[in-house]
Amino acid sequence: MISIRNIDYDIAGKAILRDVSLDMPKHGVTALIGPNGAGKSTLLSLIARLLPLQHGRVTVDGHDIATCDTAALARILAILPQIQDAAPRLSVSDLVAFGRYPHSRGRLTDQDGAIIDAALAAFQLTDLRNRALDTLSGGQRQNALLAMIFAQGTDYLLLDEPLNNLDIAASRRLMAQLRGLADEQGRTVVIVLHDINYALAYADHLVVLAEGRVAAMGNPEEVVTDDLINRIYGTDAAVINHNNRRIVDVGP
Amino acid sequence: MRSRPVAVLCVVLLLCAVLYMTLGAKGAWSFVIPFRAGKLAGLVLVAVAISTATVLFQTVSGNRILTPSIMGFDALYSLLLTGLVFFLGAQATIQLPPMALFGLNTGLLMLGAVLLFGTLIAQTRGDLLRMILTGIIFATLFRSLTAFWQRMIDPNEFQVIQVASYARFNRIDTDLLPLASVLCLGAIALVWHRRRQWDVLALGHDAATNLGLRVRLETVFALLLVAVLVSVSTALVGPVAFLGLLVVSLARLVDGSETHARLLPIAALISGITLVGGQLALERVFALSTPLSVVVDLLGGLFFFFLLLKGRSR
Incomplete structure (x- = not known):
């Protein structure tokens, strides 16, 4: 379980997060939604210790992220990082191999090799394994990074808007893969999403942030209503039922 | 055949070294060999120190254009040395053995490097333009302050610092060689031991943190090592x-x-070939008509422009 207590976060005197306290259940997919500037990415970065905590406390499976060994945390929790143009000539398989660093400190074993191959195969990268990162498309590069944290083999996976560079087929494939990780391997996925429909279709648990505070959380089917969308986003898209599933109708 | 370039470079460096030791030797070998061996060892040490420091600095600053010299590391070294002579005075400085002065100066440079460049890298990582500008301003400031202090001090004291202000490959300060070798080899051994960490660090702050690296600590450590190598x-x-x-x-x-694991040895070998081969050519072929540093800086400067114009900065 990821448990977050009383987090405040300011950037240059401007409040980004205010008194955020919540628990993200272990196993399953938790989606984080909210309007632009609600503090979703900041919250994710704080959980993954990419930003230093200013106030409050975060624990992952009981480990306080401020005090526990960062190398040990890297074996429990992984975040999809942004590395747009760092190391452009790195090959795909070398990048994915970095995912094993927390376990083998760069001395790859046969078992690591097998995990890397499996990660490459899971993200359709086997044919591209020797290509340099700067020769790939945005979506392929994103897949390479996903394969890297997949190979990291952590119980917790944090993803910040991973669907941004992907078309609908790749988006659905990725969401199905994350669903599979949660259902078959019992992993915990926390994902920032822009499209509420993906959250409704794939998430078990929903956290809605607005203006740096938790506006709502719970079962997506119950949380997402006409009223919530109107209140949080200030637009009057209707939530409709289709084949027993809720969908946000974005039409006028 | 991934090790072939390394083997070829090794052979070329060895060839340069042998030629440097033997070509055009006049007089007793018992004098020539130790005399030239000292200079050769100095050249190789400097070559490896500079290439290693540059690789490491580019890794922590996340770009391929900046080097410790461009950011003013060696200008800071000269400044600190001048400051020491200025504040301690001639008597104290002369009484200090050269090794103690060198050790003191290295310590101060390590402190300065972490304070100045540690904060700079934390704030501007990924912002190449701001980093280049800050580096140029730093380097110019350090050089101007050095020149200012040098004008104010006694001409006799000036001799002490003059040697630290100009590049000279013909008269390597072989007195310092034992201490410099120990420091330099120690630093290089540490860099090599942590080569896998540097690979991770090169991915950038977020990716390295995700993989469990203490990025701030590693960056400070890398800057300390760079400072030692630049001092040497x-x-x-x-x-x-x-x-x-x-x-x-x-x-x-x-x-x-x-x-x-591959970049460090290849850069060190190329650096050794450039210095030993270049010095060989200039001493024996061109009869010392041009200092090596002028040739290296001319070629390197042109290359700097080429890289900037090509825009392949990162």
């Missing part, structure tokens, strides 16, 4: 602006992989 090379031969950039860029052309 500056104390032995003075500042050489563009050697590091030239040899590390060439090394990246020779080997496309991004791993430090």
Whole structure:
């Protein structure tokens, strides 16, 4: 379980997060939604210790992220990082191999090799394994990074808007893969999403942030209503039922 | 055949070294060999120190154009030395053994490097333009302050610092060689031991943190090592602006992989060939008509422009 207590976060005197306290259940997919500037990415970065905590406390499976060994945390929790143009000539398989660093400190074993191959195969990268990162498309590069944290083999996976560079087929494939990780391997996925429909279709648990505070959380089917969308986003898209599933109708 | 470039470079460096030791020797071998061996050892030490410092600095700053010299590391070394002479005075400085002065100066440079460049890298990582500008301003400030202090001090004291202000490969300060070798080899051994960490650090702050690296700590450690290596090379031969950039860029052309396990030795070998081969050519062929540093800086400077114009900065 990821448990977050009383987090405040300011950037240059401007409040980004205010008194955020919540628990993200272990196993399953938790989606984080909210309007632009609600503090979703900041919250994710704080959980993954990419930003230093200013106030409050975060624990992952009981480990306080401020005090526990960062190398040990890297074996429990992984975040999809942004590395747009760092190391452009790195090959795909070398990048994915970095995912094993927390376990083998760069001395790859046969078992690591097998995990890397499996990660490459899971993200359709086997044919591209020797290509340099700067020769790939945005979506392929994103897949390479996903394969890297997949190979990291952590119980917790944090993803910040991973669907941004992907078309609908790749988006659905990725969401199905994350669903599979949660259902078959019992992993915990926390994902920032822009499209509420993906959250409704794939998430078990929903956290809605607005203006740096938790506006709502719970079962997506119950949380997402006409009223919530109107209140949080200030637009009057209707939530409709289709084949027993809720969908946000974005039409006028 | 991934080890072939390394083998070829080894052979070329060995050839340069043998020629440097033997070509045009007049007089007793018992004098020539130790005399030239000292200079050769100095050249190789400087070559490896500069290439290693440059690779490491490029890793922590996340770009391929900046080097410790461009950011003013060796200018800071000269400044600190001048400051020591200025504040301690001639008597104290002369009474200090050269090794103590060197040790003191190295310590101060390590402190300065972490304070100045540690904060700079934390704030501007990824912002190449701001980093280049800040580096140029730093380097100019350090050089101006050095020149100012040098004008104010006694001409006799000036001699002490003069040697730290000009690049000179002909008169390597072989008195310092034992201490410099120990420091330099120690630093290089540490860099090599942590080569896999540097690979991770090169991915950037977020990716390295995700993989469990303490990025801030590793960056400070890398800067300390860079400061030691720059001290060694500056104390032995003075500042050489563009050697590091030239040899590390060439090394990246020779080997496309991004791993430090390959980049560090290849850059060191190319650096050794450039200095030993260059000094060989200038001493024996051109009869010392041009200092080596001028040639290296000319080529390196042109290369710097080429890299900037090509825009392949990162």
